[in-house]
Amino acid sequence: MHKLLLDHIQKFIHLEPSEIETLESCLDVCKIKKKDHVLIEGQICNTMYFIVKGCLRQYIINAKGSEQTLQFGIENWWITDYLSYLNHVPTHFYIQAVENSEVIALEKSTLEAILLEIPKLERYFRIVSQKSFGAAQMRIKFLFTMSAEERYHHINSQFPEFVQRVPQYMLASYLDFSAEFMSKIRSGKV
Amino acid sequence: MHKLLLDHIQKFIHLEPSEIETLESCLDVCKIKKKDHVLIEGQICNTMYFIVKGCLRQYIINAKGSEQTLQFGIENWWITDYLSYLNHVPTHFYIQAVENSEVIALEKSTLEAILLEIPKLERYFRIVSQKSFGAAQMRIKFLFTMSAEERYHHINSQFPEFVQRVPQYMLASYLDFSAEFMSKIRSGKV
């Protein structure tokens, strides 16, 4: 089932049938069990993951030993550590499945080969990463301008299904406040 | 003086002399005076700016009416609002020169034409935006894991010249604390 990725690509560029075939031959869907990691701090990240089904998250372990989620990825998103990937340096991050998930894991060497064969895919990855960067800028804006309570209500009104989908403590850390405080916001005790 | 941009591009891809010529014919350096804006909240962002000389920043005005800097750009960086640029929607941001600066302003229509003529530039922009996204991820990590004091000392040890280069209150908002608190950190009164 690479259809999802092919459709996603074709939202941004047009592919010839032969190119679709080439692509399909390089891609494999693989399953990742809930809580399994595809990247661990200190490793070099050599793979980009396209999420076909499920949910992954990127997180760090802070000085106090607790996890903080920096980013979630769901269906139709790419997730990776671009800095580690591009510069071939050890990553600062963990990437883990939040649910049982299916991803297309694209190795750097495979991707480079595909890009040589189908150069117009550069355009696809260019647009996708520009959008991701734009989203990261908006995320920083929200973190800077809203109070904890506002951040919770904002995500809850924009993405109510998503809020139900992930554990509260992960969402709390993603919104940069404690799980306890989240609990108080939800019960109106703040 | 497009040499800086051409050099930057050629760090990532190889250009033929003819391509360099094509490119040069499309580019113009323009000057932006300190405090002038190249983007104002509500406008649609149609331009990417490559900074040849000087410093620009992206900021917002928060609910209390004060400015918060989300991003700085210096020599060899691109600055724009990618979401507004790609989706043709009004921007949430201001982009302003912090110093008298020189930039290469690349209009969307010009860029699209250049990309058709020199498709391998897609690769350049792909890599640049992936790096930017990686940097944004690291920025979120620092904001999440370090205290205000740690963030100040970190930037001060990593980029001491830069810390001297911009007003303290702008840097404070970039690091997400108040100008007053920055002053106290610096004088050791915290």
Added chain:
DNA sequence: TTTATTTCTTGAAGTAGTTCAAGTTTTTTA
């Protein structure tokens, strides 16, 4: 130079969040 503007500093009072610890509920595993 003088004046105006911008930037930086300082202390006092306030607050939006954290931390801890213990208990409860829900989900998963055997």
Added chain:
DNA sequence: TAAAAAACTTGAACTACTTCAAGAAATAAA
């Protein structure tokens, strides 16, 4: 279906920061 593990809740004490207000210093403009 029992037991274990994971996730959520609650209140009390604390703290890393903010806000305000006023003045001092530095920079830019006239």
